[in-house]
Every structure is written in structure tokens, then in C-alpha cells.
Amino acid sequence: MMSVEEALLNMLSNITPLSVTHVPLSDALGLILAEEVIARENIPPFANSAMDGFALRSQDSKPQQNQPPHLRVTGGVAAGYIAHHAIEPGTAMRIMTGAPVPPGADTVIQVELTRHGGPNGDWVEILQEVKPGNNIRPVGEDMRSGQTILTTGTELGPWEIGVLATLGWATVPVVRRARVAILGTGDEIVDIDQPLQPGKIRNSNSYLLEAAVRQAGAEAYRLGVARDTVASLREKFAEASQYDLILTSGGVSVGDFDLVKDIMAEQGNISFWRINMRPGKPVAFGDISETPLIGLPGNPVSSAVTFELFARPVIRKLQGQHNLLKPQIEVTLANDIPDRAMRRHYVRAAVEWHAGHFVARTTGNQGSNIMTSLLHTNAFVIVPEGGIVTHAGDTLTALMLDWPEVNSWDTLDLQQKTQQEE
Numbered sequence: 248m249m250s251v252e253e254a255l256l257n258m259l260s261n262i263t264p265l266s267v268t269h270v271p272l273s274d275a276l277g278l279i280l281a282e283e284v285i286a287r288e289n290i291p292p293f294a295n296s297a298m299d300g301f302a303l304r305s306q307d308s309k310p311q312q313n314q315p316p317h318l319r320v321t322g323g324v325a326a327g328y329i330a331h332h333a334i335e336p337g338t339a340m341r342i343m344t345g346a347p348v349p350p351g352a353d354t355v356i357q358v359e360l361t362r363h364g365g366p367n368g369d370w371v372e373i374l375q376e377v378k379p380g381n382n383i384r385p386v387g388e389d390m391r392s393g394q395t396i397l398t399t400g401t402e403l404g405p406w407e408i409g410v411l412a413t414l415g416w417a418t419v420p421v422v423r424r425a426r427v428a429i430l431g432t433g434d435e436i437v438d439i440d441q442p443l444q445p446g447k448i449r450n451s452n453s454y455l456l457e458a459a460v461r462q463a464g465a466e467a468y469r470l471g472v473a474r475d476t477v478a479s480l481r482e483k484f485a486e487a488s489q490y491d492l493i494l495t496s497g498g499v500s501v502g503d504f505d506l507v508k509d510i511m512a513e514q515g516n517i518s519f520w521r522i523n524m525r526p527g528k529p530v531a532f533g534d535i536s537e538t539p540l541i542g543l544p545g546n547p548v549s550s551a552v553t554f555e556l557f558a559r560p561v562i563r564k565l566q567g568q569h570n571l572l573k574p575q576i577e578v579t580l581a582n583d584i585p586d587r588a589m590r591r592h593y594v595r596a597a598v599e600w601h602a603g604h605f606v607a608r609t610t611g612n613q614g615s616n617i618m619t620s621l622l623h624t625n626a627f628v629i630v631p632e633g634g635i636v637t638h639a640g641d642t643l644t645a646l647m648l649d650w651p652e653v654n655s656w657d658t659l660d661l662q663q664k665t666q667q668e669e
């Protein structure tokens with residue numbers, strides 16, 4: 248059976264990023280920039296005031312015979328407007344934060360450092376000498392025309408989107424969002440708003456996977472449930488092959504009605520089947536008419552866990568991401584893990600920082616049908632292969648599900664090298 252790393256490497260090496268498209272800036276969150284962003288103008292485009300105060304000539308702020316200079320105020324300039332006239336010697340203008348500095352002025356003094364008055368606010372006393380450039384944000388201080396601001400491959404988060412908006416990029420070139428088909432399988436599955444007849448269960452997997460796909464930044468399409476017949480699976484698979492990725496759940500084990508692999512073999516290819524892990528052993532990977540398909544197991548926890556380990560990085564690679572894998576950290580176990588697994592065990596746990604350590608408390612019964620073992624989970628504690636029993640106080644590795652992905656290809660690359668050398 249394949250190791251988790253071999254399986255991941257096999258999947259990822261079969262995935263190529265999707266095509267480039269232009270999307271409105273407000274739809275670009277989480278996508279990968281497909282071109283360099285070069286500033287086409289200076290930001291700020293004009294010298295402007297950093298404070299509410301008075302614009303003046305710095306030499307007019309020097310005290311005269313120990314008296315604060317008394318200047319005539321010739322008007323005001325608000326943000327969004329430009330001054331009608333220039334600052335002459337011995338004069339000042341009121342200026343608001345963000346307003347363009349009037350010609351002739353080389354400095355701004357904040358209002359708190361002045362005394363001002365007159366029937367129409369027509370005089371100001373400058374209580375502190377100010378240097379040239381004081382409180383002035385020069386042209387191009389932030390970005391200069393021609394400067395490279397964002398490089399190809401950057402993930403667009405709220406801050407990058409803010410920078411692009413500043414530069415007036417109303418649409419952005421990005422690797423397009425993946426369209427992911429989600430297919431349930433099995434005669435026992437009914438939709439969540441249907442009454443439960445004897446022997447039937449609700450289709451929880453499709454809804455869980457839909458949410459997980461969206462959380463991974465892709466578009467999710469639930470295509471319903473294929474019945475346990477070749478005809479039904481053929482029909483659903485043909486529909487699903489129109490998408491960028493197919494996720495099925497169920498029908499990949501060795502039961503009489505586990506037909507997913509048969510249809511994969513008939514309409515495409517099986518790259519591998521079964522991974523040395525628990526939960527989630529029967530994962531199948533391949534393609535249908537060249538659309539990659541990950542056959543997740545039917546057991547709800549198995550499908551949730553294998554989504555995190557395999558489908559999430561695959562979606563990220565499709566969308567041009569470089570950081571594909573969740574970080575792994577050392578944790579101290581808060582409780583024993585009594586069950587002995589020969590396969591590598593991904594144990595659901597809540598990890599918290601406590602008294603200088605990351606402490607992992609597992610979430611109860613770890614059966615692959617126990618949905619509630621997913622609640623409060625923010626990490627998988629990894630119990631290595633070989634039937635190891637672990638105890639409270641032991642140090643183990645945990646995969647942090649609620650931390651951002653990192654570029655942790657190192658271990659996978661090593662595997663690739665050994666495979667090539669063999």
C-alpha cells in the first residue's frame with residue numbers, strides 16, 4: 248500500500264494549474280496573480296498633507312524677536328480639491344489631511360501648534376518652527392510609476408487587493424478558480440430534506456465536502472447521488488467530467504456495490520487505490536476523460552480527513568498556489584490514544600497553547616463513522632505506522648488544520664528523489 252507522501256506526490260504531480268483569466272478585483276480574494284503588477288502612476292499622485300493644519304513656507308515659521316510669526320490666512324484647501332492660488336511670503340492656507348499642498352508652500356504645521364483667529368479666520372500664529380517637508384507626503388512616496396509592486400504567483404489577500412485598488416486595477420489576471428464536482432454514491436443515501444426510510448441515511452458527505460471545497464477557495468457543485476448501478480454512475484461521471492476536479496464519496500472499497508473504481512477504469516484511468524492510513528485507506532485517484540478524480544471513502548470521517556490531506560492541496564495546486572501543505576508541529580498529548588493501528592493514524596484533536604507547549608487533546612471515539620469526533624478538531628495528531636500505543640505526556644507530530652499552508656515540499660521531494668534513484 249502507498250504511503251501518504253507517495254499518494255500526495257502521485258496526485259500533485261498529475262495536477263497542472265488551471266488557465267489564466269481576468270476577474271473583477273472584488274472576486275479575486277484568495278486567487279493567484281498571473282502577471283506582474285507594475286505601477287502605471289505615482290502613489291500618492293500629488294504631494295498632500297498628513298495633518299489638518301496650515302500650509303506655509305518653512306522660512307515663515309521662524310520666530311521673529313522671540314515672537315511667533317503672525318501670518319495672513321488667504322483661504323483653505325480640503326481633501327478632493329486643489330488650491331485656487333499660491334502661498335505668498337507671509338501667508339498661509341488652512342489645509343486638511345489628504346488635501347494637495349498648494350503651490351508655494353513647502354511645509355504643513357498641524358493645527359494644534361498654532362493660534363488662529365480673526366472674524367473670518369484670517370490670521371494664524373505659528374507656535375513652533377517647522378522644517379521643509381514637515382507633514383507633507385511627497386508624490387510617489389508609496390509607489391513610483393514603473394515600480395514592480397506585486398510579482399506573479401502572489402496570493403491575493405485583503406491587503407494585496409487594497410494595493411491593487413489603489414493602483415486602479417479594476418480587473419486582475421489570475422489563475423482561475425477551480426470548479427469542483429461533488430458526487431455522492433450509494434442506494435442508502437437520501438437528501439437531507441427527505442424523510443429517513445428504514446436502512447437509509449442522509450447525504451452528509453456532499454454537504455461537508457461542498458463547504459470544505461468553498462473553504463479551500465474553489466467553486467463547489469453538488470451533482471447529487473449516483474445509485475449503486477453502472478448506468479447511474481456512468482451518467483453522473485459523464486456529467487462530472489465537465490468540471491476541473493471530481494470528488495466522489497463512497498463506493499471505493501471492496502463491497503459488491505463499490506463500483507467507482509470500475510467506472511474509473513472504464514472511462515478513464517486509476518492511478519492508485521488505497522493508502523496506508525486510517526481513516527481513509529480506500530482512497531482512489533485517477534481521472535475520468537482526463538478530469539482528475541479523487542474517490543474519497545464513504546465513511547464520513549474518512550472522507551473529511553482525506554479531503555484535508557489530499558483534496559485541499561490538489562485544489563490549491565489547480566489554483567496555482569505554491570504553499571500546498573498544512574504545517575506540522577510537535578505537540579504534547581493530554582490523553583492516551585488507546586487504539587492500536589497498524590496503518591498511520593490521523594487522530595482528530597484540539598490543539599491549544601498551554602504553559603509553553605502545544606497540547607493536543609483527542610476528540611473521543613475515533614471511529615470513521617463518528618461525525619462528532621470532527622467537532623472541536625483543529626489538528627490531526629499523527630500516530631506512526633506499526634501499531635504504536637501512545638500515552639498522555641508523549642510528544643507527537645500534529646498537522647495544524649487551522650494554520651495557513653506552507654511550502655513543505657521537502658519531505659515529498661526526498662521521496663521523489665529516492666523513487667527516481669531506484
Ligand SMILES: Nc1nc2c(c(=O)[nH]1)N[C@H]1C(S)=C(S)[C@@H](COP(=O)(O)OP(=O)(O)OC[C@H]3O[C@@H](n4cnc5c(N)ncnc54)[C@H](O)[C@@H]3O)O[C@H]1N2
Binds near residue numbers: 450546
Ligand atoms: N471487507 C472490507 N470492507 C471494508 C474495508 C476493507 O478494507 N475491507 N474498508 C473499510 C473502510 S476502511 C472504509 S473507509 C469503508 C469505505 O467504503 P466505501 O468508500 O466503499 O464507502 P461505502 O461502502 O459506500 O460507505 C461506507 C459508509 O459510509 C456511508 N456513506 C457513504 N456515502 C455517504 C454520504 N454521502 N453521506 C453519509 N454517509 C455516507 C455509508 O452509508 C457507509 O456506512 O469501507 C470499509 N469496508
Ligand code: MOO
Binds near residue numbers: 525528529615
Ligand atoms: O479507512 Mo476507513 O476510512 O478506516 O474507515
